[in-house]
Amino acid sequence: MANRETKNAYAYFVSNTGYRFISEAKRGNTLKVTIPMPEGGYFYASVGYKRIGKRRGIRKAVNVRNKAGKKLWGKHWNRVRREFNLLSxxxxxxxxxxxxxxxxxxxxxxxxxxxxxxxxxxxxxxxxxxxxxxxxxxxxxxxxxxxxxxxxxxxxxxxxxxxxxxxxxxx
Structure with missing residues (x-):
């Protein structure tokens, strides 16, 4: 899969799906969504793509990530998603x-x-x-x-x- 959001990122920030905060599980047909929360800790979600296919699964995981990120971070979400080393x-x-x-x-x-x-x-x-x-x-x-x-x-x-x-x- 071509790197989309992480194409300009350093190797540390590149995920195996090419999308920020979304990674593919090592085994099984699951995409993991891991978003850092403002007060500390992480928000976790998973999206299965065995029946719907990998492409639609990634699209669904991006939607889950964006909805949860917007809810957690409010108007700062786009900046958190776009700037790789902002939180560090x-x-x-x-x-x-x-x-x-x-x-x-x-x-x-x-x-x-x-x-x-x-x-x-x-x-x-x-x-x-x-x-x-x-x-x-x-x-x-x-x-x-x-x-x-x-x-x-x-x-x-x-x-x-x-x-x-x-x-x-x-x-």
């Missing part, structure tokens, strides 16, 4: 980390990655450290938090839909 690029939360070094200085630190394009694996790692002694606790927190929010500004709506911890919004 998102952080668990957008809270700066409180850190104390060996000398007793206290900092807020944020680390994040930027990508040149949505299909590119090349990432540029960034880190920002703000001193609590110099800026005060709230000032250091606000500096680092603004940098995090600026880095993920395109994904804030999706992350809030996924119930990821966004924390205080300093815009």
């Amino acid at each position: 690029r998102l952080p668990r939360n957008l809270e700066p980390v409180f850190w104390t070094d060996n000398t007793g200085r206290r900092y807020y630190i944020s680390s994040y990655c930027t990508y040149e394009s949505i299909y590119d694996r090349k990432q540029e790692k960034h880190s920002l450290k703000a001193s609590i002694d110099k800026h005060g606790r709230m000032g250091a927190y606000a500096i680092v938090k603004r940098a995090l929010l600026e880095a993920y500004k395109d994904n804030l709506e999706l992350m809030s839909y996924m119930n990821r911890n966004l924390g205080a919004m300093f815009l």
